[in-house]
Amino acid sequence: MSSTIDHAKCVLVIGATSGIGRHLALALANLPSRPTVIAAGRRVERLKELETTNGLKTAQIDVAADGKVLKETVDGLIAQYPDLDAVVIASGIQYQFDFLKPETINLDNVAREFNVNYIAVVTLISLFMPHFLKLSEQGRPSFVIPITSGLALMPFPTVPNYSASKAALRSFSISLRDQLKDTKVKVIEILPPLVESELHDEQGTTPMLSKFWMPLDEYTEKTMAGLRKGDEQVAVGTADVVLKRFKGLDTSFQTALTFGDK
Template sequence: MAPVSIDVAKCVLVIGATSGIGRALALAISELPSRPTVIAAGRRQDRLKELEEKNLKTLQMDVSSDPETLKKTVDSLLVKYPNLDAVILSSGIQYQHDFNKDVDINQIAREINVNYTAVVSIISMFMPHFLKLSAEGRSSFIIPITSGLALMPGPGVLNYSASKAALSSFTTSLRVQLENTKVNVIEIIPPLVESELHDEQGTTEKLSKFWMPLDEYTELTVDGLRKGDIHVSSGHAATVLERYEKAGLKKPFGS
């Protein structure tokens, strides 16, 4: 499939848009010359209200909801926005786990659900709509955000790394399954980026010495989306990705 730019998208849903990378991408995509409708989805109503003031559409959505609730949310959204043709899946949580000590199994399960299971569920709920668009000759986009830690895991966040590795593997295979359609599967693979994700863990001060500034990261990522890259990465994650690609490790079995 030839590269397809995000510029052709008419209506973009960004899930996990109330902070960090998701918020920055939602705002940046709304400013593209093509001026797509951007729907910012997230849990925090105060953050959504702020985005409404920046002329984004908003949707209160908790990806950790049960599948029935998620399905109702997706169905209602598609009724309201039948031209929706792109979804960026940015929601994520991260905990530190040390298996030398007691591990919180509830945190393990929640991390896997939010970072992987819920993302796959939501993608499956949008698939009939995107395949319908494809049959009509229209391009659409499924864009999960994984992590450089999917390629080179961080021992302190081993479960987070594993959840993102699972999503990366799923995304690669999904792209193969949809290669004869007009559904474009793009994987965003961030390096360590400035984010409040680390505030809860108390690691912000330490990591701020190494992370990529959010503004710089956003510009590079939007540039990759506009080029139609199937892997959109930068910084250290791009360096690791290049090693994987040279070794053929980002190719699915049999390709």
């Protein structure tokens, strides 16, 4: 029987102070297996609320920090929680860019968005990998769970860099899963549709998008069902519709090499 999130003993959710990350952290803590859940993020007051009100463990993490700081943070977490066997990376930022008005393009935001949504995630996964591979050698399963987006499959024009960053993370996740196929480290990609989120508040798009987005409670329930089922790609709503269009594509490297020979 394949391992599912129900087998996890200790789950770290990075980006747990709001939105999808917060709701998943709370749902994971309520699994019948009762894993230890560590909610991580930047906002201290929200972490304190998760700890005092909801009984979660907490850790302050800024994914935009440099690699040295992230390594110290990861090493400290592993030392404090040696049973840590799952990491959900839900942190992310989103900006709008209009290249019809190139004078408005903030290149610092382009770099920051790609760093938070992709480079930081890859960095964190690489830092946790020695620990997870050690668990694999001991016969224990572990779980790497990056959150991409339905926009990784079908980009939205007003958020081109966000869409590209999520597409990069999806591509990385597919490659990582193939590299780890002979280990007990399981890579699970979560692909949300448009979901109720504070992500859109700064852009002023919440009033418009709230007419179309999936409520967080509904999204969380459906995503948890996929995680408990053991799906390697957990997509719901419109993201699931788009993903199904790709189901016939073989993402194996043998097929890629075959295509390359033509």
